[in-house]
Amino acid sequence: MLKLLGYNLAQASIPTTRVFRRRIAPLGLTQVEFTVLVLLATNPAVTQGQLGRTLGAAPSNLANLLSRLEGKGLIERRRSRRDARAQELALTRRGESLAKKALAASEGMEEGLLRHFSAGERAMLFELLQRVARLRHA
Amino acid sequence: MLKLLGYNLAQASIPTTRVFRRRIAPLGLTQVEFTVLVLLATNPAVTQGQLGRTLGAAPSNLANLLSRLEGKGLIERRRSRRDARAQELALTRRGESLAKKALAASEGMEEGLLRHFSAGERAMLFELLQRVARLRHA
DNA sequence: TATTGTTATACTCTATAACTATA
DNA sequence: TATAGTTATAGAGTATAACAATA
Numbered sequence: 376m377l378k379l380l381g382y383n384l385a386q387a388s389i390p391t392t393r394v395f396r397r398r399i400a401p402l403g404l405t406q407v408e409f410t411v412l413v414l415l416a417t418n419p420a421v422t423q424g425q426l427g428r429t430l431g432a433a434p435s436n437l438a439n440l441l442s443r444l445e446g447k448g449l450i451e452r453r454r455s456r457r458d459a460r461a462q463e464l465a466l467t468r469r470g471e472s473l474a475k476k477a478l479a480a481s482e483g484m485e486e487g488l489l490r491h492f493s494a495g496e497r498a499m500l501f502e503l504l505q506r507v508a509r510l511r512h513a
Numbered sequence: 514m515l516k517l518l519g520y521n522l523a524q525a526s527i528p529t530t531r532v533f534r535r536r537i538a539p540l541g542l543t544q545v546e547f548t549v550l551v552l553l554a555t556n557p558a559v560t561q562g563q564l565g566r567t568l569g570a571a572p573s574n575l576a577n578l579l580s581r582l583e584g585k586g587l588i589e590r591r592r593s594r595r596d597a598r599a600q601e602l603a604l605t606r607r608g609e610s611l612a613k614k615a616l617a618a619s620e621g622m623e624e625g626l627l628r629h630f631s632a633g634e635r636a637m638l639f640e641l642l643q644r645v646a647r648l649r650h651a
Numbered sequence: 652t653a654t655t656g657t658t659a660t661a662c663t664c665t666a667t668a669a670c671t672a673t674a
Numbered sequence: 675t676a677t678a679g680t681t682a683t684a685g686a687g688t689a690t691a692a693c694a695a696t697a
Contacts, residue, residue: 376643379619380626381529382548383639384522386646389569391519393649405663410520424678431527436665438680460673460678481517488518488648492641500641501521503634505514508524510626511531543686562655574688576657581686598655598696 412474422461550612560599
């Protein structure tokens with residue numbers, strides 16, 4: 376087995392993706408769509424640019440993704456009053472309701488995945504992953 | 514920030530992917546192609562099925578990927594003598610040479626990424642990721 | 652009958668470039 | 675000039691189904 380960080384991240388993503396597909400995809404959401412909904416649920420009036428930088432998505436791809444979510448009636452784009460170039464994102468009623476449902480499902484999902492990890496191991500895993508993620512800004 | 518495993522794995526993959534693109538992609542390899550070459554360099558006579566199960570790739574997609582690598586003259590497919598349905602994979606001379614070059618580049622890449630992680634932290638990170646990956650078989 | 656691999660198809664993701672509107 | 679977002683395009687990844695050859 377290869378001792379390379381990128382490879383091991385990809386390998387670890389296999390079971391998490393599989394469980395996502397079983398538990399949350401049936402609600403009609405892909406992984407990124409789910410993430411967008413949950414982020415918007417807790418971050419009001421985020422702009423597309425901010426969201427795109429968080430997700431590491433290129434502006435063009437984000438526009439596509441958001442058009443799809445808008446088409447499904449889950450989000451709205453509103454011109455910002457502070458900067459007429461920017462668009463602020465918000466969940467619709469339907470988006471909020473779906474985000475709540477998906478978030479609830481995700482809790483059971485996490486518990487299933489990390490069942491055999493102690494509290495200390497979970498904390499360590501998340502901390503190390505976040506440190507790797509922060510290398511973006513280094 | 515979301516405390517979800519899949520999300521944090523995706524976030525951690527952003528810098529590793531970026532560094533890969535800077536250091537190894539210029540050799541003409543995608544991440545999966547790189548992984549295949551390195552795996553074949555150390556595992557002689559692997560069959561497509563074995564490789565596909567390791568990578569978590571569907572047989573149809575693997576066939577595509579391998580045809581591409583074969584087209585580039587990097588690998589060969591040989592009918593297995595023990596099971597005429599299976600194909601054993603091997604690097605060509607050119608594939609071996611490229612695998613060697615890419616593996617060398619990947620060492621500098623890892624060192625750059627994990628520069629501020631102690632030996633203990635690295636060991637912990639890889640062990641936890643491998644435990645998550647092993648959930649595939651659970 | 653089950654397994655190994657291929658072909659075809661469709662959708663999503665990702666990257667780049669050219670563009671509009673606003674700052 | 676720079677920034678926010680859109681449109682178009684092309685390559686790569688992913689999932690499903692139908693298929694041929696072999697076990």
